Amino acid sequence: MGLTAFLTRAAAVRPRVLLVTTPGGTPVRLAAEKDLRSRDWPSVSTPAGADVMLVAGSGCSRLDPALDRLWQDMPRPRMCARAVTADEVAAVLEAARARLGAPEGDHGESGHRAADCGAGPNGHGEPVRADREESTLDFEDGDSDDDHAGHGHGDMEMPGGLAMAERGEDRDGLMLDRLHVPLGPFLADWPAGLTLRVVLQGDVVQAAVLDEPPVGSSADPFWSRPWLRAARGEPVGVGEAARRRAAAHLDSLGRLLSVAGWSAEAVTARRLRDDLLEEAPASAVLPRVKRFARRVGQSRVLYWLTRDVGLLTRADARAAGVTGPAVRAAGEDVPARYRQWLTDVMDDVQRMDATAPLDPVAQESSRGRWDAERPPSLALARLLPRLLVGAELGTARLIVASLDPDPDELAACRPEAIRG
Structure with a gap:
């Protein structure tokens, strides 16, 4: 056995997985996160450290170039697999692991694009593996890498398609380089499919523009399902809605804590989230939720950060049409928002046994007052460019995580609502 084959088989024992979620893929992401924890497979945040890229959710043509870039940046040998439903996750991951460890030549054709990876382990498209050094981006004649990045700079380009920095005045009047950088759509712990195009001087955001999110798809707003069903006249209890809302807030808290670098408590938040989604009784979850809320809410380090x-x-939030925790938060900064989430989680866990019917208008969803035509995440997303200007890049990530617009809600919007 050669060294390459030995290392490939060793990597396949415990592959490192880059989990990428498309709009509408929240249930698949949740199943994948849980499955990866149970297998003790490392979940990585960058393609450079990944052996397997798992795409959670259906395809979206607008996001294919970004998926291809992630695929290009993964070292070989590598695997790409897609799970469209939560039930497929375990089989898709196992098939990807098996194909990753197979000898070269036993795994079928190499994939040229991440968008070509299959939708299941058998029949619907097997995981794609690539070993050879080959181009994974399929640009048409005349297209450049910079075109797909979405910000051109004339003829001034660095080798590899990187744009030259322009110069401009910073907030102190000094002439410094200005870099045009897209944040998203597939950053780790980032709303899936959301892209903010920012202008950076040093690590300070000087300007930010929100790209139009992918809309008009069949995305299903997972966290808002009880409100959708109640709006259609289906019987939905307050307790069911409270359980889903608490799980949504824990999901948001897990994302924010991960961005802040507190990975242990991020895992705790996600375990609590999974327990709620698996119908764990309030009596079993409430003591753990209280301990979690006490540790996070009283953390001085997290507060200072x-x-x-x-x-x-x-007043500004209400003027922008924002409802929900982002308005109720006293203090209106990141600590106020995550502490409001913690308070809401404890309240909702104590209401999970309530049987009264849900009023989808009077009782808010996780992001705010539910409106199928203009879901609450739309107002949250539109706030982001204004809040990011003047922030350092690291704190910009915290701001996005503290508002956490739901990409599934944005994808289910009508295009005219997004543009309006």
Whole structure:
């Protein structure tokens, strides 16, 4: 056995997985995160450290170039697999592991694009593996890498298609380089499919523009399902809605804590989220939720890291059409928002046994007052460019995580609502 074959088989024992979620893929992502924890497979945040890229959710043509870039940046040998439903996740991961460890030549054709990876382990497209050094981006004649990045800079380009920095005045009047950088659509712990195009001087955001999210798809807003069903006249209890809302807030908290670098408590938040989604009784979950809320809510380090970041007054939030926890948060900065989530989680866990019917208008969903035509995440997403200007890049990530617009809600919007 050669060294390459030995290392390939060793990597396949415990492959490192890059989990990429498309809009509408939240149930698949949740199943994948749980499955990866149970297998003790490392979940990585960058393609450079990944052996397997698992795409959670259906395809979206607008996001294919970004998927291809991730695929290009993965070292070989590598695998790409797609799970469209939560039930497929375990089989898809196992098939990807088996194909990753197969000798070269036993795994079928190499994939040229991440968008070509299959939708299941058998029949619907097997996982794609690539070993050879080959181009994975399929540009048409005349297209450049910079065109797909979405920001051109004339003829001034660095080798490899990187754009030259322009110069401009910073906030102190100094002439510094200005870099045009897209944040998203597939950053780790980032709303799936959301792209913010920012202008950076140093690590400070000087300008930000929100790209139009992928819309008009069949995306299913997972966290808002009880409100959707109640709006259609189906019987939905307050307790069921409270359980889903608490799980959604824990999912958001897990994302924010991960961005803040507190990975242990991020895992705790996600375990609690999974327990709620598996119908764990309130009596079993509430003591753990209280301990979690006490540790996170009273953490001085987390508070010092995030205080005065993303300041948003209640008046400005209401003027922007924001409802829900982002408006109720006292203090209107990142600590105020995550503490409001913690308070809401504890309240909702104690209401999970309630049987009264849900009023989808009077009772808010996880992101705010539910409106199928203009879901609450739309107002949250539109706030982001204004809040990011003047923030350092690291704190910009915290601001996005503290508002956490739901990409499934945005994808289910009508295009005219997004543009309006």
